């Protein structure tokens with residue numbers, strides 16, 4: 774295994790839509806292993822192939838929550854999503870910064886594992902946020918495109934790469950209803966006079982996404 778160089782914004786590869794992997798071979802498995810080692814060395818809780826300069830749909834995720842679970846996923850897709858949470862995120866490709874991002878609270882991810890076997894993963898909370906962050910990388914999307922309150926990491930670095938569930942919306946979002954709008958959601962929270970942790974209701978607008986993918990079984 775090898776530690777790879779993590780590319781930083783504004784590298785072009787971070788903005789490209791990554792290509793699906795069509796053949797799972799030894800070089801793909803080596804790349805997954807190198808990405809894993811690179812993630813642990815960073816240290817980070819997730820890494821997408823474009824972050825090591827490879828425009829392919831591969832991610833590695835380890836929430837490091839004591840479960841010992843490492844995910845090495847090929848062509849991952851979110852096929853179900855519900856609820857909203859707002860958490861604080863950072864990114865290894867944008868060092869020294871964090872911001873607040875609305876994400877789905879629960880997601881189901883379908884992917885291939887390193888042997889080419891199809892896997893379904895139900896994730897919620899922190900793990901769900903990491904999957905969404907990493908899968909965004911495969912579409913050339915960075916959290917800074919969606920976040921509010923982008924700011925330097927505090928000196929103790931405590932906030933880096935951590936996501937705190939700050940606000941939860943009670944209404945489940947219908948499958949494929951689209952992306953949370955950071956602006957809209959923030960505004961709704963403000964209108965409702967919600968404090969951190971208080972429940973707010975809002976209509977969420979956004980482009981439709983995921984419903985087509987959900988049917989591709």
Ligand SMILES: [Zn+2]
Pocket residue numbers: 863864865866906910
């Ligand atoms: Zn990132």
